[in-house]
Amino acid sequence: MKRLIPLLALVPAFVFPLAAASEEFKLDSAPIDVRDVASLQSGARTFVNYCLSCHSASMMRYNRLEGLGLAEPQIRDNLLFTTDKVGELMSVAMVKKDAKEWFGVAPPDLSVIARSRGADWLYTYLRTFYRDPKTVSGWNNLAFPNVAMPHVLWTLSGQSVLDEREFKTEHEAEAAKLQSRAYSVIEESDEGAEKRYVLKTTKLVTAGTLTPLEYDAVVRDLVNFLVWMSEPNQTFRKQVGIVVTLVLLVLLVLTYLLYKEFWKDVH
Numbered sequence: 491m492k493r494l495i496p497l498l499a500l501v502p503a504f505v506f507p508l509a510a511a512s513e514e515f516k517l518d519s520a521p522i523d524v525r526d527v528a529s530l531q532s533g534a535r536t537f538v539n540y541c542l543s544c545h546s547a548s549m550m551r552y553n554r555l556e557g558l559g560l561a562e563p564q565i566r567d568n569l570l571f572t573t574d575k576v577g578e579l580m581s582v583a584m585v586k587k588d589a590k591e592w593f594g595v596a597p598p599d600l601s602v603i604a605r606s607r608g609a610d611w612l613y614t615y616l617r618t619f620y621r622d623p624k625t626v627s628g629w630n631n632l633a634f635p636n637v638a639m640p641h642v643l644w645t646l647s648g649q650s651v652l653d654e655r656e657f658k659t660e661h662e663a664e665a666a667k668l669q670s671r672a673y674s675v676i677e678e679s680d681e682g683a684e685k686r687y688v689l690k691t692t693k694l695v696t697a698g699t700l701t702p703l704e705y706d707a708v709v710r711d712l713v714n715f716l717v718w719m720s721e722p723n724q725t726f727r728k729q730v731g732i733v734v735t736l737v738l739l740v741l742l743v744l745t746y747l748l749y750k751e752f753w754k755d756v757h
Contacts, residue, residue: 520613533715549601648698663687
């Protein structure tokens with residue numbers, strides 16, 4: 491017990507910085523539903539067309555997409571590249587060495603990215619890219635500053651730029667943040683003796699092929715698919731959990747009645 495006390499004293503040093511970091515920005519809530527088959531099919535199409543060229547999903551096979559209501563011919567004709575087969579893993583031909591040379595870091599595998607990052611983070615991240623000539627790719631991101639990944643969905647979303655506004659009080663900055671359509675960041679800056687609050691958000695300057703609401707729907711479907719891919723059996727698991735809980739409750743009642751019957755003559 492004495493050895494645990496010094497370790498417990500270190501807990502605030504790790505917990506509080508993490509809590510403070512999580513309060514720097516507020517993520518948008520991802521309106522996903524892994525029971526929405528149409529959304530999952532749309533997300534799978536977007537994933538194959540835009541993500542699978544660089545990011546692999548090495549824990550998922552193409553034939554698992556049959557769980558989305560797709561027949562094998564549909565998967566083969568619409569979601570497979572020429573050399574791929576239905577039973578193969580969703581891998582990419584890009585060599586990690588080349589990817590690191592081109593992007594500075596190898597694109598991560600996306601099999602369980604939804605478990606690692608969370609649906610809200612992914613939903614916010616994919617909607618907050620903006621043009622930045624200072625980066626190698628020409629893109630930057632509010633949720634992931636100086637990210638190496640370019641905005642592969644820019645033809646759909648259009649091009650945005652960084653919009654920075656200064657406020658004298660944090661209350662004014664928070665009020666403006668609530669009116670922002672998407673994710674935004676408030677940073678403090680000292681100019682001499684006067685403290686100012688800088689609200690950073692994105693502003694659309696060149697329209698894409700989709701309206702902002704239509705693009706949000708595409709991102710929602712993509713994130714929905716990533717969440718499903720991280721655990722394809724999650725809906726079944728939850729249903730089984732409910733049934734098991736109900737069975738245990740029934741057994742609890744029967745056990746209590748049996749207990750009362752056995753001990754009714756004991757005084």
